[in-house]
Amino acid sequence: MNVFQAIIIAIVEGLTEFLPVSSTGHMIIVSSLLGISKDEFTKLFEVVIQLGAILAVVVFYWKKFLVFxxxxxxFYLKLAVAVIPALILGFLFSKKIDAMLESPLTVGISLLVGGIILLFVDNWFKEPTILTEEKIDIFTALRIGFYQCLALIPGTSRSAASIIGGMQQKLSRSVAAEFSFFLAVPTMAAATGYKLLKGKELLIAHPENLKLLLIGNIVAFVVALGAIKFFIGAVKKYGFKMWGYYRIVVGIIIIAAIFMGYTLEV
Structure with a gap:
């Protein structure tokens, strides 16, 4: 991976991490198109640059996180409780998850199915009763956390799973989206820390990789700031149907490409 490739992947991460379209699926596609070899550092890079996206959430909602x-x-208790299911299941099934990450067909099918679901969620959950984050209780947060676990399947989208879970728990569209952003902070911080711990030898042996990680995180941070602001406005105005159509198109393209003999290096 060179600097140009790192910047492109970081842009994709920043744009898609908080949209209900699967950042993992998009990074797999773009990495393949760029001809990036899927070595251990690339896998580490695609997880660790989530740190930039995490910081974007903290900065964008600094009053939520930093004003005591x-x-x-x-607020912090709800996030801690909600992240527990993903931490436990992610640890228990880490090998199976890694295996699924190597299946572009899984990504394509997940994008397609998730897209179809997004076409209908606005009609399914029309009468929200929770209109502010403060009204979310501990048990509601935990149930949303279980929904988030669906994102352990590559291509599902952590954002989509937790937002749909929130709406099913009577959160309004915008509150569900914002709580999904908040929940991303402990979830992705844990994933990033775990990946860095496992891959520290790659950074010790190749210090130049630290430069790529720094560039990637800066780019992901800047792009994610814009993506968060855009998504909240789009959700309030248009709902989720537009993202459903997008996912369906991308999912069909991936599945069609696979059956036509094209290969995605994952």
């Missing part, structure tokens, strides 16, 4: 008042303890 009587509500902060409950």
């Amino acid at each position: 008042d009587k509500n902060r303890f409950n």
Whole structure:
């Protein structure tokens, strides 16, 4: 991976991490198109640059994360509880998840199925009763956390799974989207830390990789800031149907390419 490729992948990560379209699926596609070899550093890079996206959420919602008042303890407690299911299942099934990451067909099918679901969620959940984050209780947060576990299947989208879970729990579209962003912080921080711990030898043996990680995180941070602002506005105005159509098109292209004999290096 060179600097140009690192920047492109980081742009894709920043654009798609918080949209319900699967950042993993898009990075697989773009990496293949760029001819990036799927070595251990590339796999580490695609996870660790999530740190930039995490920081974008913290900066965008800095009052939620950094201004301490009587509500902060409950806010952090809800995030801690909601992330537990993904941490446990991610640890228990890490090898199976890695195996699925090597299946572009899994990504294509997940994108397609998830897209079809997004076409209907706005009609399924029309009468939300939770209109602010403060109204989310601990048990509701935990149930959303279980929905997030669906994203362990590559191509599902962590954002889509947790947003749909939130809407099923009576959150409004915008509150569900924002809680999904908040939940991304502990979830992706844990994934990033775990990946760095496992891959520290790659960085020690090849210090030049640190430069690529730094560039990738800076780019992902800047792009994610814009993506978060855009997505919240689009969700309030248009709902999720547009993302459903997009996922269906991308999923069909991937599946068709596979059956036509094209290969995605994953």
